[in-house]
Amino acid sequence: MIEIKKENIKVPLTVPPKLQETYIQNFLAATKNTGRLFLFAGDQKIEHLNQDFYGPGISPDDADPKHMFEIAKHGNVGVFATHLGLIARYGQNYKDVKYLVKLNAKTNLVSKDLDDPMSFQIHTVDQVAEFKQNSGLKVLGVGYTLYLGSKYESQMLSHVAQVIWQAHQHGMLSVIWIYPRGKSVKDELSGEIIAGACGVGLGINADFVKVNPPLSANSFESAKLLKHATIAAGRTKIVCSGGTMKNQEDFLTSLYHQLHTGGTSGIAVGRNLHQRNLDEAVAFCNRISDIIYNDAVINIL
DSSP: OOOOOGGGOOOOTTSOGGGHHHHHHHHHHHHTTTTOEEEEEOOHHHHSTTTTTSSTTSOGGGGSTHHHHHHHHHSOOSEEEEEHHHHHHHGGGOTTSEEEEEOEEOOSOSOTTTSOOOOEESSOHHHHHHHHHHHOOEEEEEEEEEOTTSTTHHHHHHHHHHHHHHHHHTTOEEEEEEOOOSTTOSOTTOHHHHHHHHHHHHHTTOSEEEEOOOOOSSHHHHHHHHHHHHHHHTTSEEEEEOOSOOOHHHHHHHHHHHHHTSOOOEEEESHHHHTSOHHHHHHHHHHHHHHHHHOOOOOOO
């Protein structure tokens, strides 16, 4: 198993000295002492409404919100990222799960053809910190989505920078979803745009940035483009979105290339887990975690 030591963790100087140990413990807990993040993304209840949870090709298990918590409990994931409402309603039955609270949200009802995307904060970092103290749950950090290139970009940049600052003041981690999106963005998945987005993540002091992988001929070529992004991000770590449901072998091949060619530090998986039934999802979790935490070698497609 890959393992990092406390002294190898670069604690941002925005973390107060008295909370640096808290930050380190949160980082180690979220990455299972590896420095790599396996984030189970469950924020689609607001982002995508019910279309991700019910319909053709989706396990009937997924219609019940409890399904995601069951995967988070039984699968070998690092953190389960979702909105505070879900955690508040189900967390009492899943106290061993490590959580990351997603702070902002929007639905997909307003098409980007009508207006550039804007996602406002629905909870504050201070509220999350108070919730953590009152609930006793293992809340390790917060998440936020930034739509780079939107005409509302400057407002969102200001909001997310303050979120990161406040998270560090509590010794918590920040994971920022950065999606270049809006009428001014001609190619959301170009290698150059993704690299630029990762550099922005460093500029706002994010601990981890979640991006879509660049679009290319195949997963290996996409990973080569990702290398420019991980270099641009410097000491901010990069994880890629898992996207829509894929064949397991294709997914694992992409992940392997992202880690070993692209230099990423993990993966964020949502639909590729929760749209499967519980047994399949947990088994797939274990295959993913073996690659992330143990550097398992796979037969490359």
